Amino acid sequence: MCIGGCSRDPLYTRTPAASCVLEFTENIWVFFASAIFISLTGVMMPGPLFAATVEKGYKDEKAGIKVALGHGLVEFPLMALIVVSLDYVFENDYVKLGIGLVGGTLMLFLGFSMYEGRKNLAISRKESIPYGPVAAGVITTSTNPYFLLWWATVGALLVFNAQFFGPVIVVVFAIVHWSCDLGWYTLTTFVVFRTKHLWTPRVHAIIFGSCGILMVAFGEYFILGPTLTALGLL
Numbered sequence: 467m468c469i470g471g472c473s474r475d476p477l478y479t480r481t482p483a484a485s486c487v488l489e490f491t492e493n494i495w496v497f498f499a500s501a502i503f504i505s506l507t508g509v510m511m512p513g514p515l516f517a518a519t520v521e522k523g524y525k526d527e528k529a530g531i532k533v534a535l536g537h538g539l540v541e542f543p544l545m546a547l548i549v550v551s552l553d554y555v556f557e558n559d560y561v562k563l564g565i566g567l568v569g570g571t572l573m574l575f576l577g578f579s580m581y582e583g584r585k586n587l588a589i590s591r592k593e594s595i596p597y598g599p600v601a602a603g604v605i606t607t608s609t610n611p612y613f614l615l616w617w618a619t620v621g622a623l624l625v626f627n628a629q630f631f632g633p634v635i636v637v638v639f640a641i642v643h644w645s646c647d648l649g650w651y652t653l654t655t656f657v658v659f660r661t662k663h664l665w666t667p668r669v670h671a672i673i674f675g676s677c678g679i680l681m682v683a684f685g686e687y688f689i690l691g692p693t694l695t696a697l698g699l700l
Contacts, residue, residue: 494631501624501639505646508616514576514606514684515613516654517677521580522599523655524662529599530655534648536603541647544617545640548625563692570689572609577685581678610684611692 515537522529597605607613628639 492630494635497627497631498639498642501628502642502646504620504624505643506650508620509647509650513612514610514681515603515651517580517681518576518602518606519599519651519654520658520677521674522602523658525659526599527656527659528652529659530651530653531648532599533603533655534644534651536600536605537607537647537651538644539600539604540607541617541644542640544614545621545625545643548617548622549629549636559692559696563696567689567693568609570611570685570687572605572685574682574685574689576606577678577681577683579678580681581675612687 515533519530519533522533526532624639624643625636628636
């Protein structure tokens, strides 16, 4: 189907957002099945938000719900921006560079703090991320350049395809996608909280140390990737 001057290739259509995008399917059930699968594969990938969720789950069984709420405070407005076709902003190399430098630096700080305090986090009341779960969800989401990149590419495609079925389906898609986040992070903190009595000091140090290393690795990646791209080296 070609509407509004798009390519004559039948795989392409002009969505209500006035953008030529690859259309998954005209079957709404196939679309939602694909959207759920893609959403789950994205949310289950280890990253800064997951590391923060593990730490918060150690002391709060329901922290996953709160982390997901913080994540949603960033994600829902971003989906709204994509609906009005502002996703191209996040594809700008200089925008990605700015987000990468700020976000990457914060991730490095949080990662080093988590790693350095890995042996004392279970004993003391202090946390390497000195914010509540909601704030942790907001911070680790909004400072993650590749979360924004995912929404500017794969996520934007899902939103545009949802628009093919109408505005109500866009809203339903947004809720379904966020529900995948909510379910995964709720399960994560439930498991962490329920099994923490099995965490010997060594196991505790390994888990939190690994989360700290993961966050540092992502911090370095967030800084180097956009920097090298802006310099034309990638």
